[in-house]
Amino acid sequence: xxxxxxxxxIDEILAKMDISDISHATIRQCVAVANKLEExxxxxxxxxxxxxxxxxxxxxxxxxxxxxxxxxxxxxYPPIGGIPALKQNASKFxxxxxxxxxDSECIVPTVGxxxxxxxxxxxxxxxxxxxxxxxxxxxxxxxNMLQAKIxxxxxxxxxxxxxxxxxxxxxxxxxxxxxxxxAVLYSNPNNPAWICLSEEELRTIGELATxxxxxVLEDLAYFCMDFRLDLSKPYQPPFQPTVAKYTDNYVxxxxxxxxxxxxxxxxxxxxxxxxxxxxxYPALRQKYGIGRxxxxxxxxxxxxxxxxxxHSAQYAYAALLGGAADGKIDFISEMSKYGQRAHxxxxxxxxxxxxxxxDKDLDRKVGDGxxxxxxxxxxxxxxxxxxxxxxxxxxxxxxxxxxxQNGIRACVSRLSSEEDFESLDLRLGLFEQIQKEKNS
Numbered sequence: 001x002x003x004x005x006x007x008x009x010i011d012e013i014l015a016k017m018d019i020s021d022i023s024h025a026t027i028r029q030c031v032a033v034a035n036k037l038e039e040x041x042x043x044x045x046x047x048x049x050x051x052x053x054x055x056x057x058x059x060x061x062x063x064x065x066x067x068x069x070x071x072x073x074x075x076x077y078p079p080i081g082g083i084p085a086l087k088q089n090a091s092k093f094x095x096x097x098x099x100x101x102x103d104s105e106c107i108v109p110t111v112g113x114x115x116x117x118x119x120x121x122x123x124x125x126x127x128x129x130x131x132x133x134x135x136x137x138x139x140x141x142x143x144n145m146l147q148a149k150i151x152x153x154x155x156x157x158x159x160x161x162x163x164x165x166x167x168x169x170x171x172x173x174x175x176x177x178x179x180x181x182x183a184v185l186y187s188n189p190n191n192p193a194w195i196c197l198s199e200e201e202l203r204t205i206g207e208l209a210t211x212x213x214x215x216v217l218e219d220l221a222y223f224c225m226d227f228r229l230d231l232s233k234p235y236q237p238p239f240q241p242t243v244a245k246y247t248d249n250y251v252x253x254x255x256x257x258x259x260x261x262x263x264x265x266x267x268x269x270x271x272x273x274x275x276x277x278x279x280x281y282p283a284l285r286q287k288y289g290i291g292r293x294x295x296x297x298x299x300x301x302x303x304x305x306x307x308x309x310x311h312s313a314q315y316a317y318a319a320l321l322g323g324a325a326d327g328k329i330d331f332i333s334e335m336s337k338y339g340q341r342a343h344x345x346x347x348x349x350x351x352x353x354x355x356x357x358x359d360k361d362l363d364r365k366v367g368d369g370x371x372x373x374x375x376x377x378x379x380x381x382x383x384x385x386x387x388x389x390x391x392x393x394x395x396x397x398x399x400x401x402x403x404x405q406n407g408i409r410a411c412v413s414r415l416s417s418e419e420d421f422e423s424l425d426l427r428l429g430l431f432e433q434i435q436k437e438k439n440s
Contacts, residue, residue, distance in 0.1 A: 001427055004390040004434055005041060013037065022389070023381035023397035026142065034394040041392075046424055047414045048395040051191075051370065053261035054413030055337060060329055061262055064319035068312040078311040081298045082109040082269075086314045089322035090254070090269045096234035096325040097224055100244045100252075106277040108298055109309040109317065113221055113255040113268040117185070118147045119301040120251055120270065123293065124183035124215050125153045127281045131214075135175050137186035138402030139193055139358075139373075139409075141219070144185060145402060156181070159404040160195070165362055169204045176212040184209065187219040188241065189226055192401050192409030193358035194342075194369045196226045199241055206246025215276065216243050216250040223259050224332050227339040228367045232332040234325055248275035258370060259331050260320045265313040269321075270297070341412040342368035344421060349374050349410075352428040353435075357398065357407040373398060375407035376435075384408055387434050391427040 013036050019025050025033070030049040038045050081087075087104035094100045110116035121134055121144075134148050136157040148155040156175055163171040175181055184205065189196050197205075209216045224231040224240050231240055244250050252271040257263035277294030285291030288300045302308065323329035346356065346368070357373035359366055366372070374395075376384055381397035385408060388395060395408040415421060 001043060001392050001423075001430065004430060005037060005392065007390070009040065010037070010386070010389055013040075021382055022385045023399045025396075026400070027396055030394050030396055033389065037389070037392075043392060046393045046420065046427060048393060048408075048410040048412070051258070051411045052413055053258060053263050054341075054416050055261045055334060057261045057264070058320055058329060058331065058334075060323050061256075061260060061265075061316035061320045065265070065312045065316035068315035073311045073315070076311060078308040078314060080302050080308040082107065082309070083311075083314045083318065086269070086318040086321070089318045089325065090271065092325040093321040094252070094254075094271060097231065098240040098242050098244065099237070100242060102244075102252075102271050103274050106272040106274050106294060108270045108272075108294070108302070109314055110268050110270050110302065111306050111309050112257065112266040113219060113253040113270075114143065115302075115305060116253045116268055116270040117144050117217065117219065118151075119297060119305060120217055120253075121147050121153060121183065121185070122151050123284075123297055123301060124217070125151070126283060126287065127182060127215070127293070128213075129283055131180055131182035133180045133182060135181045135184040135214075136402060137184060139190065139398060140185070140402050141187060141191050142396075142400045142402070144219075154180075157402050159402065161358065161403070161405060165198070165201065168201050169208065172205065172208050176208055176214055179212070181212065181214050183215040183217050185217040185219065187221060189222045189367070189369055190358075191219075191221065192371045192396075192398070192403075193373050194366055194371050195358050195361050196367065197241065198362060199245075202241055202243045203246045206243045206250070209243070209247045209249045214249060216247060217253065218243050218250055219253045221253070221255045221258055222370055223254060225259070225335055225338070225369050226367050227332075227336050227369060228364070232330060234327050244273065248273045251276065256317050256320065259335060260317075262313075262316065262320065265310060265316060267309055267313045267317045269317070272297075338370045338412055339368040341415045342370070342372055345410065345412055345415055345424060346372060348421065348425050348428060351425070352432050353377070354428075357403075357405050370413065371409055371411050373403075373405070373407050374410050375405070378406070380406055381408065387431055390434065391430045393424070393427055393431075
Protein backbone atom coordinates (compact mmCIF):
# COMPACT_ATOMS: atom_id res chain seq x y z
CA UNK A 1 0.00 0.00 0.00
CA UNK A 2 1.70 3.16 -1.20
CA UNK A 3 -0.84 5.85 -0.32
CA UNK A 4 -3.76 6.31 2.06
CA UNK A 5 -7.29 5.67 0.87
CA UNK A 6 -8.91 8.96 -0.18
CA UNK A 7 -11.28 10.50 2.36
CA UNK A 8 -14.11 10.90 -0.14
CA UNK A 9 -14.07 7.15 -0.87
CA ILE A 10 -14.43 6.30 2.81
CA ASP A 11 -17.02 9.01 3.44
CA GLU A 12 -19.18 7.75 0.59
CA ILE A 13 -19.15 4.19 1.95
CA LEU A 14 -19.96 5.35 5.48
CA ALA A 15 -22.86 7.42 4.16
CA LYS A 16 -24.25 4.50 2.15
CA MET A 17 -24.05 2.26 5.25
CA ASP A 18 -25.73 4.95 7.38
CA ILE A 19 -22.72 5.22 9.71
CA SER A 20 -22.47 8.80 10.97
CA ASP A 21 -19.56 8.13 13.34
CA ILE A 22 -17.22 5.21 12.71
CA SER A 23 -16.39 4.98 16.42
CA HIS A 24 -20.00 3.95 17.08
CA ALA A 25 -20.04 1.25 14.42
CA THR A 26 -20.62 -2.36 15.45
CA ILE A 27 -18.03 -5.05 14.82
CA ARG A 28 -19.97 -6.37 11.83
CA GLN A 29 -20.35 -2.86 10.40
CA CYS A 30 -16.57 -2.39 10.64
CA VAL A 31 -16.10 -5.67 8.80
CA ALA A 32 -18.53 -4.55 6.10
CA VAL A 33 -16.73 -1.21 5.66
CA ALA A 34 -13.38 -2.97 5.27
CA ASN A 35 -14.81 -5.54 2.85
CA LYS A 36 -16.28 -2.83 0.64
CA LEU A 37 -13.02 -0.87 0.60
CA GLU A 38 -11.09 -4.02 -0.25
CA GLU A 39 -13.37 -4.48 -3.25
CA UNK A 40 -13.17 -0.87 -4.42
CA UNK A 41 -9.44 -0.38 -3.82
CA UNK A 42 -8.38 -3.87 -4.91
CA UNK A 43 -6.37 -4.36 -1.74
CA UNK A 44 -6.27 -6.47 1.40
CA UNK A 45 -7.09 -4.95 4.79
CA UNK A 46 -5.42 -5.85 8.06
CA UNK A 47 -8.43 -7.06 10.04
CA UNK A 48 -8.09 -6.35 13.77
CA UNK A 49 -11.82 -5.86 14.34
CA UNK A 50 -13.43 -9.29 14.59
CA UNK A 51 -12.47 -12.11 16.93
CA UNK A 52 -12.53 -14.92 14.40
CA UNK A 53 -10.30 -17.76 15.65
CA UNK A 54 -6.96 -17.67 13.88
CA UNK A 55 -6.18 -21.30 14.67
CA UNK A 56 -7.86 -24.31 13.06
CA UNK A 57 -10.61 -26.11 14.93
CA UNK A 58 -9.43 -28.93 17.18
CA UNK A 59 -9.73 -32.18 15.16
CA UNK A 60 -11.01 -34.12 18.18
CA UNK A 61 -14.24 -32.14 18.02
CA UNK A 62 -14.58 -32.53 14.27
CA UNK A 63 -14.17 -36.31 14.45
CA UNK A 64 -16.68 -36.62 17.29
CA UNK A 65 -19.18 -34.50 15.38
CA UNK A 66 -18.71 -36.55 12.22
CA UNK A 67 -19.25 -39.74 14.17
CA UNK A 68 -22.45 -38.35 15.66
CA UNK A 69 -23.74 -37.33 12.25
CA UNK A 70 -22.84 -40.72 10.78
CA UNK A 71 -24.98 -42.34 13.47
CA UNK A 72 -27.93 -40.35 12.06
CA UNK A 73 -28.26 -38.20 15.18
CA UNK A 74 -29.45 -35.34 12.97
CA UNK A 75 -32.96 -36.79 12.79
CA UNK A 76 -33.49 -36.43 16.56
CA TYR A 77 -34.30 -33.25 18.46
CA PRO A 78 -31.52 -32.60 20.98
CA PRO A 79 -32.35 -32.57 24.69
CA ILE A 80 -32.73 -28.88 25.55
CA GLY A 81 -30.81 -29.33 28.78
CA GLY A 82 -27.92 -30.98 26.96
CA ILE A 83 -26.71 -34.52 26.27
CA PRO A 84 -25.32 -36.31 29.35
CA ALA A 85 -21.78 -36.57 27.95
CA LEU A 86 -21.52 -32.81 27.45
CA LYS A 87 -22.89 -31.99 30.89
CA GLN A 88 -20.60 -34.50 32.59
CA ASN A 89 -17.47 -33.48 30.69
CA ALA A 90 -18.10 -29.79 31.27
CA SER A 91 -18.30 -30.56 34.98
CA LYS A 92 -14.98 -32.45 34.76
CA PHE A 93 -13.39 -29.61 32.80
CA UNK A 94 -14.38 -27.00 35.38
CA UNK A 95 -12.97 -29.12 38.18
CA UNK A 96 -9.76 -29.80 36.23
CA UNK A 97 -8.96 -26.22 35.25
CA UNK A 98 -10.87 -23.97 37.71
CA UNK A 99 -11.09 -26.29 40.74
CA UNK A 100 -14.84 -25.66 40.89
CA UNK A 101 -17.42 -28.34 41.67
CA UNK A 102 -20.61 -27.97 39.63
CA ASP A 103 -23.02 -30.86 39.30
CA SER A 104 -23.58 -31.87 35.68
CA GLU A 105 -27.31 -31.25 36.03
CA CYS A 106 -26.54 -27.55 36.51
CA ILE A 107 -24.69 -27.22 33.18
CA VAL A 108 -26.63 -26.37 30.02
CA PRO A 109 -25.42 -25.93 26.42
CA THR A 110 -26.42 -22.80 24.55
CA VAL A 111 -26.02 -21.57 20.98
CA GLY A 112 -22.79 -19.80 21.81
CA UNK A 113 -22.29 -17.67 24.90
CA UNK A 114 -24.25 -15.02 23.01
CA UNK A 115 -27.48 -16.98 23.49
CA UNK A 116 -26.45 -17.78 27.04
CA UNK A 117 -25.95 -14.14 28.02
CA UNK A 118 -29.06 -12.97 26.16
CA UNK A 119 -31.29 -15.32 28.11
CA UNK A 120 -29.47 -14.94 31.41
CA UNK A 121 -29.83 -11.15 31.25
CA UNK A 122 -33.54 -11.59 30.54
CA UNK A 123 -34.05 -14.13 33.31
CA UNK A 124 -32.10 -12.17 35.92
CA UNK A 125 -34.22 -9.09 35.21
CA UNK A 126 -37.32 -11.15 36.06
CA UNK A 127 -36.17 -12.89 39.25
CA UNK A 128 -37.30 -10.12 41.58
CA UNK A 129 -39.60 -7.20 40.66
CA UNK A 130 -37.43 -4.84 42.71
CA UNK A 131 -34.26 -5.81 40.83
CA UNK A 132 -34.61 -4.71 37.22
CA UNK A 133 -31.13 -3.45 36.25
CA UNK A 134 -28.01 -5.13 34.84
CA UNK A 135 -24.62 -3.74 35.90
CA UNK A 136 -21.76 -4.00 33.41
CA UNK A 137 -18.14 -3.83 34.49
CA UNK A 138 -16.65 -2.24 31.40
CA UNK A 139 -14.92 -2.19 29.00
CA UNK A 140 -16.86 -5.13 27.70
CA UNK A 141 -18.29 -6.99 24.75
CA UNK A 142 -20.62 -4.50 23.08
CA UNK A 143 -23.32 -7.05 22.10
CA ASN A 144 -23.85 -7.89 25.79
CA MET A 145 -24.93 -4.30 26.39
CA LEU A 146 -27.06 -4.40 23.25
CA GLN A 147 -28.86 -7.47 24.63
CA ALA A 148 -30.25 -5.49 27.55
CA LYS A 149 -31.27 -2.70 25.20
CA ILE A 150 -33.07 -5.09 22.84
CA UNK A 151 -35.05 -6.53 25.75
CA UNK A 152 -35.79 -3.05 27.14
CA UNK A 153 -33.94 -3.92 30.34
CA UNK A 154 -32.36 -1.15 32.38
CA UNK A 155 -28.60 -1.11 32.71
CA UNK A 156 -25.78 0.67 34.50
CA UNK A 157 -22.06 0.54 33.77
CA UNK A 158 -18.69 1.82 34.85
CA UNK A 159 -15.19 1.70 33.37
CA UNK A 160 -12.93 -0.35 35.63
CA UNK A 161 -9.88 1.64 34.45
CA UNK A 162 -9.99 3.86 37.55
CA UNK A 163 -11.46 1.30 39.96
CA UNK A 164 -9.00 -1.55 40.40
CA UNK A 165 -7.99 -3.16 43.72
CA UNK A 166 -9.33 -1.36 46.82
CA UNK A 167 -11.30 1.10 44.70
CA UNK A 168 -13.52 -1.65 43.30
CA UNK A 169 -15.51 -2.37 46.49
CA UNK A 170 -16.87 1.16 47.07
CA UNK A 171 -17.66 1.53 43.38
CA UNK A 172 -19.64 -1.72 43.26
CA UNK A 173 -21.35 -0.91 46.54
CA UNK A 174 -22.38 2.46 45.14
CA UNK A 175 -24.54 0.58 42.61
CA UNK A 176 -25.55 -2.56 44.51
CA UNK A 177 -26.66 -0.75 47.67
CA UNK A 178 -29.50 0.87 45.72
CA UNK A 179 -31.27 -2.51 45.69
CA UNK A 180 -32.15 -2.49 41.97
CA UNK A 181 -29.18 -4.45 40.55
CA UNK A 182 -30.27 -7.90 39.37
CA ALA A 183 -26.95 -9.06 37.93
CA VAL A 184 -23.40 -7.92 37.25
CA LEU A 185 -21.65 -9.02 34.04
CA TYR A 186 -17.96 -9.01 33.11
CA SER A 187 -15.39 -11.06 31.20
CA ASN A 188 -12.15 -12.43 32.64
CA PRO A 189 -9.70 -12.20 30.88
CA ASN A 190 -11.33 -9.01 29.75
CA ASN A 191 -12.55 -8.37 26.23
CA PRO A 192 -11.21 -5.90 25.02
CA ALA A 193 -8.52 -4.86 27.52
CA TRP A 194 -7.16 -8.31 28.44
CA ILE A 195 -6.84 -7.23 32.06
CA CYS A 196 -7.41 -10.08 34.51
CA LEU A 197 -9.23 -9.57 37.78
CA SER A 198 -7.18 -10.57 40.81
CA GLU A 199 -8.34 -13.05 43.43
CA GLU A 200 -9.01 -10.15 45.81
CA GLU A 201 -11.11 -8.35 43.19
CA LEU A 202 -13.08 -11.53 42.54
CA ARG A 203 -13.52 -11.96 46.29
CA THR A 204 -14.91 -8.41 46.46
CA ILE A 205 -17.39 -9.10 43.65
CA GLY A 206 -18.44 -12.40 45.27
CA GLU A 207 -18.88 -10.99 48.75
CA LEU A 208 -20.97 -8.07 47.53
CA ALA A 209 -23.05 -10.34 45.30
CA THR A 210 -23.93 -12.40 48.36
CA UNK A 211 -24.53 -9.34 50.55
CA UNK A 212 -26.90 -7.70 48.07
CA UNK A 213 -28.30 -10.88 46.47
CA UNK A 214 -26.98 -10.07 42.99
CA UNK A 215 -26.29 -12.73 40.34
CA VAL A 216 -22.77 -12.66 38.89
CA LEU A 217 -22.63 -13.47 35.18
CA GLU A 218 -19.00 -14.40 34.57
CA ASP A 219 -17.97 -14.70 30.93
CA LEU A 220 -14.98 -17.04 30.68
CA ALA A 221 -14.78 -17.04 26.88
CA TYR A 222 -10.98 -16.88 27.15
CA PHE A 223 -10.69 -19.66 29.70
CA CYS A 224 -7.08 -20.20 30.91
CA MET A 225 -5.75 -17.72 28.32
CA ASP A 226 -3.78 -15.59 30.78
CA PHE A 227 -0.48 -16.86 29.46
CA ARG A 228 1.52 -15.24 32.25
CA LEU A 229 0.53 -18.29 34.29
CA ASP A 230 0.91 -21.97 33.46
CA LEU A 231 -2.71 -23.07 33.62
CA SER A 232 -2.20 -26.06 31.35
CA LYS A 233 -2.06 -28.90 33.88
CA PRO A 234 -5.49 -30.36 34.75
CA TYR A 235 -6.24 -30.82 38.46
CA GLN A 236 -3.07 -28.92 39.43
CA PRO A 237 -2.73 -25.30 40.55
CA PRO A 238 -2.68 -22.59 39.46
CA PHE A 239 -6.28 -22.63 38.28
CA GLN A 240 -8.40 -20.28 36.19
CA PRO A 241 -9.51 -17.53 38.61
CA THR A 242 -13.28 -17.35 39.09
CA VAL A 243 -15.84 -15.68 41.31
CA ALA A 244 -17.26 -19.16 41.97
CA LYS A 245 -14.75 -19.41 44.84
CA TYR A 246 -16.37 -16.51 46.66
CA THR A 247 -20.16 -16.71 46.22
CA ASP A 248 -22.97 -19.10 45.40
CA ASN A 249 -24.67 -16.43 43.28
CA TYR A 250 -22.80 -17.09 40.05
CA VAL A 251 -23.29 -18.36 36.50
CA UNK A 252 -20.24 -19.12 34.36
CA UNK A 253 -20.45 -18.83 30.58
CA UNK A 254 -17.87 -21.03 28.87
CA UNK A 255 -17.57 -20.86 25.09
CA UNK A 256 -15.98 -23.31 22.67
CA UNK A 257 -15.22 -20.56 20.15
CA UNK A 258 -11.77 -19.47 21.25
CA UNK A 259 -10.29 -22.20 23.46
CA UNK A 260 -11.11 -24.93 20.92
CA UNK A 261 -11.50 -22.71 17.81
CA UNK A 262 -14.99 -24.12 17.40
CA UNK A 263 -16.72 -20.80 16.70
CA UNK A 264 -18.56 -21.97 13.58
CA UNK A 265 -20.70 -24.52 15.40
CA UNK A 266 -22.02 -21.95 17.89
CA UNK A 267 -21.89 -23.85 21.16
CA UNK A 268 -21.12 -22.89 24.74
CA UNK A 269 -21.98 -24.07 28.25
CA UNK A 270 -23.87 -22.08 30.85
CA UNK A 271 -22.80 -23.35 34.25
CA UNK A 272 -25.02 -22.45 37.21
CA UNK A 273 -23.92 -22.72 40.79
CA UNK A 274 -25.98 -25.60 42.23
CA UNK A 275 -27.54 -23.28 44.81
CA UNK A 276 -28.67 -20.87 42.10
CA UNK A 277 -29.84 -23.56 39.68
CA UNK A 278 -32.25 -25.04 42.23
CA UNK A 279 -33.26 -21.77 43.86
CA UNK A 280 -36.98 -21.03 43.83
CA TYR A 281 -38.09 -17.58 42.65
CA PRO A 282 -41.78 -16.76 43.26
CA ALA A 283 -41.79 -14.19 40.44
CA LEU A 284 -40.71 -16.85 37.92
CA ARG A 285 -43.33 -19.31 39.16
CA GLN A 286 -46.03 -16.69 38.93
CA LYS A 287 -45.03 -15.65 35.40
CA TYR A 288 -44.08 -19.00 33.84
CA GLY A 289 -45.29 -21.73 36.17
CA ILE A 290 -41.66 -22.83 36.72
CA GLY A 291 -39.97 -21.39 39.79
CA ARG A 292 -36.45 -22.82 39.89
CA UNK A 293 -33.95 -20.65 38.05
CA UNK A 294 -32.17 -23.44 36.19
CA UNK A 295 -35.32 -25.25 35.14
CA UNK A 296 -36.88 -22.00 33.97
CA UNK A 297 -33.77 -21.09 31.99
CA UNK A 298 -33.96 -24.39 30.10
CA UNK A 299 -37.69 -25.01 29.80
CA UNK A 300 -38.83 -21.44 29.20
CA UNK A 301 -36.14 -19.28 27.63
CA UNK A 302 -34.07 -21.84 25.71
CA UNK A 303 -37.16 -23.76 24.65
CA UNK A 304 -38.69 -20.60 23.19
CA UNK A 305 -35.42 -19.31 21.74
CA UNK A 306 -34.05 -22.32 19.86
CA UNK A 307 -35.35 -25.55 21.44
CA UNK A 308 -31.79 -26.60 22.15
CA UNK A 309 -28.35 -26.67 20.55
CA UNK A 310 -27.21 -28.58 17.46
CA HIS A 311 -27.18 -32.26 18.43
CA SER A 312 -23.92 -33.12 16.69
CA ALA A 313 -22.15 -30.00 18.00
CA GLN A 314 -22.92 -31.16 21.52
CA TYR A 315 -21.01 -34.38 20.89
CA ALA A 316 -18.09 -32.35 19.55
CA TYR A 317 -17.97 -30.07 22.59
CA ALA A 318 -18.32 -33.05 24.92
CA ALA A 319 -15.28 -34.71 23.32
CA LEU A 320 -13.25 -31.50 23.49
CA LEU A 321 -14.01 -30.82 27.15
CA GLY A 322 -13.45 -34.43 28.13
CA GLY A 323 -10.20 -34.68 26.17
CA ALA A 324 -8.83 -31.54 27.82
CA ALA A 325 -9.84 -32.66 31.32
CA ASP A 326 -8.17 -36.03 30.74
CA GLY A 327 -4.96 -34.33 29.60
CA LYS A 328 -5.27 -35.57 26.01
CA ILE A 329 -5.80 -32.12 24.47
CA ASP A 330 -3.34 -29.34 25.33
CA PHE A 331 -5.61 -26.50 24.27
CA ILE A 332 -3.63 -23.89 26.21
CA SER A 333 -0.39 -24.56 24.36
CA GLU A 334 -2.24 -24.15 21.07
CA MET A 335 -3.91 -20.91 22.17
CA SER A 336 -0.60 -19.44 23.41
CA LYS A 337 0.13 -18.54 19.77
CA TYR A 338 -2.19 -15.58 20.28
CA GLY A 339 0.07 -14.30 23.03
CA GLN A 340 3.05 -14.44 20.68
CA ARG A 341 1.14 -12.55 18.00
CA ALA A 342 0.04 -9.92 20.50
CA HIS A 343 3.57 -9.38 21.79
CA UNK A 344 5.01 -8.88 18.32
CA UNK A 345 2.22 -6.62 17.03
CA UNK A 346 2.34 -4.47 20.20
CA UNK A 347 6.01 -3.84 19.55
CA UNK A 348 5.19 -2.68 16.03
CA UNK A 349 2.46 -0.32 17.25
CA UNK A 350 4.73 1.12 19.95
CA UNK A 351 7.52 1.60 17.40
CA UNK A 352 5.19 3.96 15.54
CA UNK A 353 4.23 6.05 18.58
CA UNK A 354 1.16 4.18 19.82
CA UNK A 355 0.62 3.26 23.47
CA UNK A 356 -1.23 0.49 25.30
CA UNK A 357 -4.35 2.01 26.87
CA UNK A 358 -5.17 -0.61 29.52
CA ASP A 359 -1.52 -1.33 30.20
CA LYS A 360 -1.50 -2.56 33.79
CA ASP A 361 -2.99 -5.36 35.85
CA LEU A 362 -2.58 -3.68 39.24
CA ASP A 363 1.23 -3.76 39.66
CA ARG A 364 1.83 -6.07 36.68
CA LYS A 365 2.10 -5.35 32.99
CA VAL A 366 -1.04 -6.51 31.18
CA GLY A 367 -0.60 -9.91 29.54
CA ASP A 368 -0.36 -10.74 25.85
CA GLY A 369 -3.43 -12.51 24.52
CA UNK A 370 -6.29 -12.45 22.05
CA UNK A 371 -7.00 -8.71 22.40
CA UNK A 372 -5.31 -5.55 23.56
CA UNK A 373 -6.06 -1.82 23.50
CA UNK A 374 -4.15 0.83 21.59
CA UNK A 375 -4.21 4.63 21.62
CA UNK A 376 -2.30 7.34 19.74
CA UNK A 377 -1.47 10.55 21.55
CA UNK A 378 -4.65 12.60 22.06
CA UNK A 379 -6.59 11.25 19.06
CA UNK A 380 -10.24 10.47 19.77
CA UNK A 381 -11.66 7.04 19.01
CA UNK A 382 -13.28 8.39 15.86
CA UNK A 383 -10.14 10.12 14.58
CA UNK A 384 -7.96 7.09 15.28
CA UNK A 385 -10.29 4.62 13.59
CA UNK A 386 -10.78 6.83 10.55
CA UNK A 387 -7.06 7.35 9.96
CA UNK A 388 -6.33 3.65 10.43
CA UNK A 389 -8.99 2.79 7.86
CA UNK A 390 -7.27 5.17 5.46
CA UNK A 391 -4.19 2.97 5.94
CA UNK A 392 -6.03 -0.29 5.36
CA UNK A 393 -6.36 -1.28 9.02
CA UNK A 394 -9.69 -1.84 10.69
CA UNK A 395 -10.50 -2.32 14.37
CA UNK A 396 -13.29 -1.37 16.78
CA UNK A 397 -13.32 1.69 18.99
CA UNK A 398 -13.15 1.62 22.77
CA UNK A 399 -16.24 3.85 22.71
CA UNK A 400 -18.26 0.84 21.58
CA UNK A 401 -17.04 -1.27 24.52
CA UNK A 402 -18.26 1.09 27.22
CA UNK A 403 -14.76 2.40 27.89
CA UNK A 404 -14.22 6.04 28.76
CA GLN A 405 -10.71 5.97 27.27
CA ASN A 406 -9.66 6.96 23.76
CA GLY A 407 -8.37 4.14 21.59
CA ILE A 408 -9.18 0.95 19.75
CA ARG A 409 -9.40 -2.77 20.45
CA ALA A 410 -6.98 -4.85 18.40
CA CYS A 411 -7.64 -8.55 17.85
CA VAL A 412 -4.54 -10.53 16.85
CA SER A 413 -6.22 -13.67 15.55
CA ARG A 414 -5.74 -12.86 11.87
CA LEU A 415 -2.10 -11.79 12.20
CA SER A 416 -0.56 -15.13 11.35
CA SER A 417 2.14 -14.74 8.71
CA GLU A 418 5.40 -12.82 8.41
CA GLU A 419 3.77 -10.86 5.61
CA ASP A 420 0.98 -9.75 7.98
CA PHE A 421 3.45 -8.24 10.45
CA GLU A 422 5.49 -6.58 7.71
CA SER A 423 2.32 -5.10 6.24
CA LEU A 424 1.25 -3.81 9.67
CA ASP A 425 4.63 -2.12 10.07
CA LEU A 426 4.45 -0.45 6.65
CA ARG A 427 0.89 0.76 7.10
CA LEU A 428 1.55 2.21 10.53
CA GLY A 429 4.41 4.10 8.94
CA LEU A 430 1.84 5.50 6.52
CA PHE A 431 -0.35 6.39 9.50
CA GLU A 432 2.53 8.38 11.00
CA GLN A 433 2.88 10.30 7.75
CA ILE A 434 -0.81 11.25 7.89
CA GLN A 435 -0.36 12.61 11.42
CA LYS A 436 2.69 14.65 10.40
CA GLU A 437 0.80 16.15 7.50
CA LYS A 438 -2.15 17.03 9.76
CA ASN A 439 0.16 18.77 12.21
CA SER A 440 2.31 20.58 9.65
